[in-house]
Amino acid sequence: MDPNAEEPAPIVYIGQHESQREISVNSQLLGDAQSLGYDLLTAPITTTHFQSRVLAILADYVKLISESPLPDALPLPNISPLTPKDTDLSPEDSNSALIAVASSWIDLGSKDPLIAHISRQVFNAEVAYAAFVGISSILVQGPVQGSDVAQYSRAILEALSLGPYVQLHIVLPMTGELEMEGFDGEHLSELARKQYVVEEDEDDDGEPEPFGSWETWDTIRSVCSYSNKLTVALEVPRQLPFASIQSRWYSESIRLLLFPRTSFLRNAKGYPVLSKPHQQLFTRFLRLRFPPWLLLVDVDSIKPMEEAASGGAPLEPTPAESANSAEPQDPVSHLRYIRHLQQTQPSRPPMERFGQGYQDYIQSPLQPLTDNLESITYEVFEKDPVKYEWYERAVAAVLKDLRKKLGEQHEIVVAVVGAGRGPLVTRSLRASKSTGIPIRCCAVEKNPNAHVLIQRRNATDPLWNGQVLIYKSDMRAWPGPTVNGNVRQVDILVSELLGSFADNELSPECLDGVQHVLHPDHGINIPQSYSAHLTPIATPKLYSDLLTRPADDLWETPAVVMLHQYDDLCTIANASGERVPDVKEAWSFHHPIAPAILTHAFVRAGGASDAGGWTGGDGKNEHNVRSCKVSFKAQDRGVCHGLAGYFETVLYAPEDGSKKVELSTNPVMMKAKSEDMISWFPIFFPLKKPIFIPDEAEIEVSMWRQTDDRKVWYEWFVEVFAQGTKGKRMKVGGSELHSSKKNGCLM
Amino acid sequence: MDPNAEEPAPIVYIGQHESQREISVNSQLLGDAQSLGYDLLTAPITTTHFQSRVLAILADYVKLISESPLPDALPLPNISPLTPKDTDLSPEDSNSALIAVASSWIDLGSKDPLIAHISRQVFNAEVAYAAFVGISSILVQGPVQGSDVAQYSRAILEALSLGPYVQLHIVLPMTGELEMEGFDGEHLSELARKQYVVEEDEDDDGEPEPFGSWETWDTIRSVCSYSNKLTVALEVPRQLPFASIQSRWYSESIRLLLFPRTSFLRNAKGYPVLSKPHQQLFTRFLRLRFPPWLLLVDVDSIKPMEEAASGGAPLEPTPAESANSAEPQDPVSHLRYIRHLQQTQPSRPPMERFGQGYQDYIQSPLQPLTDNLESITYEVFEKDPVKYEWYERAVAAVLKDLRKKLGEQHEIVVAVVGAGRGPLVTRSLRASKSTGIPIRCCAVEKNPNAHVLIQRRNATDPLWNGQVLIYKSDMRAWPGPTVNGNVRQVDILVSELLGSFADNELSPECLDGVQHVLHPDHGINIPQSYSAHLTPIATPKLYSDLLTRPADDLWETPAVVMLHQYDDLCTIANASGERVPDVKEAWSFHHPIAPAILTHAFVRAGGASDAGGWTGGDGKNEHNVRSCKVSFKAQDRGVCHGLAGYFETVLYAPEDGSKKVELSTNPVMMKAKSEDMISWFPIFFPLKKPIFIPDEAEIEVSMWRQTDDRKVWYEWFVEVFAQGTKGKRMKVGGSELHSSKKNGCLM
Known part of the structure; x- marks a missing residue:
């Protein structure tokens, strides 16, 4: 927790994947790869023999139905059990360093029942066999263009149950289509089409949606209830998409970053390097509490040692490579570059060093008023x-x-x-x-x-x-x-006395309570005022974390969290044109408060002055009640998992009008007001059910600070409105009213 | 349960409400009203004295702040406790026949904090006092035009906690604005505006949304988590709105139907009557398992008996009344007419008589295969x-x-x-x-x-x-x-062997199992085939019922229910132009099945023929797996609480092509195929979280019939898409994947 401590280089596991690996992966090849510096290798679960066998079964069946007078009377074909020729994998101690690759020529979401039936059999057989031999990480191609994402997702959900340790990594592009080979190649439908007519996709031929790939992922993981056994293997393309798309993926559960050959440039000396934006992306992901593994795809071809000595067939050069004739002889030049990047990572900002290990870790807010701190x-x-x-x-x-x-x-x-x-x-x-x-x-x-x-x-x-x-x-x-x-x-x-949301550790109540000692005319409070701020965020990580916890109350309790792996749903351009989160003020408090208000509170406490007393108190703290309705505009579609809360405070505003002394955890203002301050993590108000946010939707947040004289709590309620046809505003969703009353702060 | 039994007239409680009752309601006046045939009377909770007192407090405060150099330094005004002059109510045995009326000059959702503060004090004082004197039914005006519905809803939620038996009935119009007086009259903001400038509503001046009043209600009850202490007091206007709006309200929790003076016509003899559409609405609501109370508003003015004898001041006649000069002398002519309607209700269709007491009652589907029926x-x-x-x-x-x-x-x-x-x-x-x-x-x-x-x-x-x-x-x-x-x-x-969703009592599995006795060439099954059908519905009643039950599984278990108080979200015009629910086929089964399929299933049961066995079975029943993706179009905004399921079956299709012998519970086909059949109630697939449906949205349902050789279960998943700007289709929401695997039907 010491922000000044030395920082070791981050640990990164790096693997190598070849879309057309010509030799089978065994413990020796793995050993060779590891001696070259790779940690992991991918291995296909089944062989081309298996593929041919399945295609033969399909062909036989197609022949059968085409000749049958009653094709419906025929049972759908079964894939007979795997034979030793169908797979090169065996149980080995070294399997923990392997990532299995499920066949990508199947189509789990095919609208053709025959293709879907065969695909699911192939997939289940492969996942089950990989689990059996002790490989828990499995790379799975995403839904094939035109197939049904709900069907695909259900097949994934079923496969997740095939082994207690099965981890499926869905290969997805950041946007549009994959650049690398092997995951969008010829699939079963196309193979089948050569043999019999498969229903053509009635394809949406519109331009691809920038967030289309993300939306596909959102459907898959929603159907799978945010299973922590399901993650993304994200391809890093040559041309990175908009920052907003990068941020979105950053907030998702990425287990693997795939760097295809095309993502590398060549430097003047002919060595592979990453562009600056790619390096920044790399750095950003490496700072996650659990950084993804990296998978270098179709580079640094791994040969058995004896063969490598005699030089394997070189891969066809990419255009960037061809442009530079002096191809270096280092067989793992890509790996070496990535390891170099790893060793030369810039040091983290103080807050991140301080919070190391606390990223996205949910804590209960302190209750210093009721608990004695250590x-x-x-x-x-x-x-x-x-x-x-x-x-x-x-x-x-x-x-x-x-x-x-x-x-x-x-x-x-x-x-x-x-x-x-x-x-x-x-x-x-x-x-x-x-x-x-x-x-x-x-x-x-x-x-x-x-x-x-x-x-x-x-x-x-x-x-x-x-x-x-x-x-x-x-x-x-x-x-x-x-x-x-x-x-x-x-x-x-x-x-x-301030908490992460300004007033959430009862600063207003404490300062009211001690105000009687302050000189009524010239007495000054430090801080003089403070305000609570909020913005809607996507944070699948915290949502799935809360899902795994037993207590129901957690969904209605604001949590202190060093928010890290999340995405701001609503951003605005700041003065220098950067997109920054649209953080808005909920309410504020000022000290000292007017004596008349304190007197009034004192009189109410006796219960004599008003008709109140209905909800557990006499209203003596009612002047510290607050509420707000704040509206935000989202740019891109997303999912709202809750609200991030921050605070700002004026410690003192000098009377000559010179610069105020201020503290702020608001990410937009922090740099200007109190850069590198580390005392507060943000607060997070969760939503029990994630709310889908369409493009350009409005998010309306109603929030309350409530009190009953015994405790203080918050309530929050979110509504979403989109633009309908002709720009008509229409409601599209909303949350429940959440209330932390049960876990309120005791006064 | 005997469909042929005699049917008694429905029991209806009828009350009388006067917007300007000039005399205070006491047990004697109530006795007089009851001797005239009314069951209930409304009584304002507080007097005009109270209103004047509150307005004076407001006026004093406004004066104070207008004169103060620091208006923010003044505490908000308190309403001092109720005095005997502020209310005419006392604890009385007869209070159970009273409906208390909360003041309608307040504005709980006011965007002006002062008005909202005073309004909430008035409202809480009134609700608490009514609860104290033993009146649990309280009539509450809906949100004032331009006020914040979220704030209003939270105030209602708070008031619901003021007493264990408090029941709040929110007065709402079916669409647009209320016709009757007293619930949309001069409110506190307007009163205040005369004294100081209240922020003007930045009003949406667009045309009123036909479903706007319903959407307001949806927000209120959502914030209040579908509390069963919160219901609607729905005004029946002179001109009834579209059938779709009527149906929507019919599905909601309506505790009171308010018939204002304007909802009555005069017949040739000058007596008040209801139009045919009004009578139909009346009949429809009376057939609910718990019919709403009726409240006749500003008709049949109730006077103390001695005064009535000398004739009270007549109410000003409505235009319809003026048109007919011969005003009958009967002081309760409206009540008498309604009682007459009540006595002469048409008899119910056989299904409703048969199901009397079972409307909207959730049952578990029978499992005749594992349980022995009685x-x-x-x-x-x-x-x-x-x-x-x-x-x-x-x-x-x-x-x-x-x-x-x-x-x-x-x-x-x-x-x-x-x-x-x-x-x-x-x-x-x-x-x-x-x-x-x-x-x-x-x-x-x-x-x-x-x-x-x-x-x-x-x-x-x-x-x-x-x-x-x-x-x-x-x-x-x-x-x-x-x-x-x-x-x-x-x-x-x-x-x-059919269940409510055709195959849900395992008819396919049973008939497969006995097919070996059937003559392979000419053997015939009765039924020959059957299909499962579904449509998305709104059913707040079932949703709130499930909410009150402890078992979590209920949300993932299809239930047999005599659906009654629900609304079809997606309708189409039938041949005669009527709107009927858009019920679509999910899948079908035919018997006998092809021998090859049975043989294949038998071989698979041994586990020899395929790579399967991953999800608990050998796949011997896999030919009875089904799935579908069905798309529906909603016309109007609403909330989807689940899917209604039905079935159709062909018992026999004669070989000469003459009319098939069919049974159907599909509401669209039942009349043509098997009118008055009573053996099956529909099935209901609930959604854990209601999904908001915008106008003209598409509802896509993915559904699966799954099997693992030991049991059969269903899975369902709903996605919602709306039309964005330029008619672009956009996702706006979706459900989880629901699965009844835990409560599947054992084979």
Whole structure:
């Protein structure tokens, strides 16, 4: 968790795939490949012998039905069991380094029942045999153009049940069609067409949808209930598609990145390299908590060692290769380049280093008001390179403004409420020192354990110098500091009570509760205000993670997560033309609040002033209720799995109008306001059921911060509207009302 | 359950509502209304005194903020507790006959936080007080034009929690706006607007959507999770909207039908009557298992008895009334007319009489193959006025055809397999008698209890005359009849194994299993074929019913239900131009099946012939696997809660091409093929999550009949596509893949 620790090179497993491997893969060939530096090899599950046998069965059947007066009276053909000639695979210890390749000449979603029947038999036999010999990773071609995706998906779902460890990786292009060979080649329908007339696809001949390949994947994984045994083997094409398509795939469950020959360029020396955009894509995927394996396709042809020495038949050169006549002799030049990239990855930003291992890991928000934190928790947060620095600046700015207002005679009282182990006390004292404005500093902490530490620190830290007034108290019950026998009013009330969604750790309620100690005329809160922000996201990873957990409540509990593998559904162009997420404000809080509102809350607490009391409280906290309705515009189709929440806060806005001291976790503002701050991960409001979002849809989010005087909770509700014919707005979907009332924050 | 039983007049509770009731409702007035024949009266929860008080609080507040330099520093106003002057209601035994009316001058969904704040306080105070005095039924105005439906819905959700017995009835128009007064009158925003400027609604000025009012309701009840404490109080307008809108409302949870003054016509004698379409609507709703209450609005003004004698101020006449000068003196002429309608309801069709009490009641499909039925179950089915008659016709037609083919010398062997208590034996013998073609009749029954009865019947029934050969056996293990020491082949195999979705009680598997006894050349099955049919429906009633049940499996189990309160989402015009549901065929089965297929199945059962065996079976029943993809077009927006399933069967198609003998539960074909047949209710395939269907959307249903040699189950998957801009087809939603595998039918 130390953001300053040295970073090792990421671990990457790299495999090699040949669409037409001429020799069978055995443990020796694998050993050869591994000694060249590859980790994995692909191996077809069945042989061409098997394919010929299946085609012969098909041919016999076609002959039979064409000669039969009653073709319907014939049973559909069966593929007889695999023979040793049908497969080169056997159970071997080395099989864990193999990726099996299911036959790609079948068509699981064929609209022709005969083809679909044969295809499913072939596929099931192959998956079952691969599982039997201990190969759990299986590369499977995506749906053939024109076949039924629902049928295809159901066949995949069935195959997932064929073994407890079966992992299917569906080979898909990022957009349009695959560039590489072997996964879109001649398929069973075409082979059959030569022998009898298969119903032609009534093809949609329109231009391909940029998100068509993604939508296919969405259907497959939806039918398979987001099974974690089902992932994508994504082809990286020569020309990368729009950033929005790349981002979408980045958020999906990608087990393998396939780099075909065409994805490589040649550098001046004739060595294979990746373009800058490809390198960026590579880097991005490598930073995932579980990076995909890489599969180099039809490059670095692996020969048995003895043969390699005599030089195998070279692959036909690509145009880029032909352009450069000086073909290097390194037999694994592609692998070597990728390993080089791996070793020279740029270092991660501090937040990612800090959060290493926490990416997309769901945590419950802290409840510091009801739970006492442990020292290590404080320690982690104290490492933030930005946050406390900014607090020090804010205190210094307030000190200057107050000195101007109150004159030198007034001893400024600074109270740090919720002092923890005292970092803000130190910062306040430093601000006093740097500005030369003396302060009387107090520290209030309810955690009896942390209280021990701040007393010790007061005694030992020369900056504290035994001068800090230390109180063990819930801030809401603290009467204020006593100086020379008199209770003094506080001039600056410093707190760090914000949660990932600003108010979700009850900062408003705590600060209301301690406001009575603040000087009513000139008292200042640091922070002065804060706001909650949100945007709809696609995050299949978190959705499938929540699916595997037993507790039902999880769907109605906002979670703290270092969001990593997700996609923003709604983006806007920023000033420099980049697409950034469209993060919108839900609501805000300001401190101190108007005394009349506090008084009113106090009166309501008695239950005398109003007709309330219906939903469990007297309404004493009703002034901290908030609600919003925020509308977002999606560009591209997608699936909404929930809302990402962030916050912004103004620690202090100097009275001379100079730059505000602000913190922000809002990805759009963070860089400008508090770059490299690491103390907060975003919050995530999940949706029980993912909602499909059509192209250019509007996403309307209604959200509430509710309270019943005992606790605070959130409610959220999402509606989706699309543009119908003639641009007419029409509802197309919506969520349930989600409520975290059961898991609300106790006041 | 006897379809021939006498039918009592339906029970209807009728209430009276006055938008401006000038006297307070107490038990005496209620007694007077009841002595006039009304069952229920409405009573406002709060008085005009309360309204004035709230408006004064609002006015004070508005004055305060307009004079304040810091309006944000003022707490929002509270409504102080109800005083005795604020309400006329008290706890009374008679309160159970009252419907409380919440104030309709508030605006719960107001976009103005002040108005929303006051409105929610007023509403919560009223609902809580009504619950306190023991009135659980509360009439609530729908969302005010221009207010936020999500906010409104959340306020309703909150109010539902104010008492365990609270029932909220949302007053809504069928389409467009309400006709009656009192629920769309001057509301708080307008009242406030006179005092300070409330943000004007940025109104959508487009033409009103015909299904707009329904869509509002859909949002409210979705936010409230289909709570069964939330229902509609639906206004019946003078001019009824399209049949499709009426049907939609019919499928919703309507607790009250409101008949305003304008919904009545005057007959020649000046008495209030309903138009024919209104009467039909009335009849339709009265046939629900739990018919709504009726509320007559602003008619039959109820006065205290002494005052009534001296004649109250007459209501201003409607145009229809003015047109007819001879106003009758009957003070409750509207009630009297409705009671008359109630007494003279047309009798129900046989299916409804038979199914009385079973409407929308979810049953598990029978599993006659694994469970032994009880005598009463047989008895119920034997009452069908159509089914056995049609079987007799079919046997007679087959006898004639076979006689022609085989000549008089051949003794025709008829085997009734699954004979139960013997109704088909009797029908076969009658067919023999009526055609004069002698038969040798056998009865095969596996149920040992039913076997007792058929033996007794053989001994006592003169028609049977001890001549029926009776076998106690599972038909699949029956070797065929032995006549004079020789095993004879069966000429006609009669069975009644169909379930609501044709093949769902394993008729195909049973008939395959007994086919070995059938004469291979001329043997005939009755039925010869059958097919499964389906159509998407909206059925909030079944959805909310399933929601209240604990078992998760229910969402993945097709249920037998007498579908009643539902709406067809996809309709087509039939030959006479009526809209009928678009019921489409999923698949079909024919008997006998080709011998080659049976042989093949037998060989597969040994596991020798194919590579299968992956999903739990050897594939011996794979020829009974089916799948389909069926596309439907919706006209109007709606919500799909599942699929209604039906069947059709050809008992026999005579060889001369004369009319086939058919049975059908398909609502489109039933009248033509087997009107008044009562033996089968439809089947219902639920969806876990309702899917919103935009106007003119396509609903694509993928469905599978699966088998693993041990059991048979169904899988279903729904996708929705709408027309985007430029008519481009776009996906807008979809279901999970549902599977009844866990609750499959055991073979």
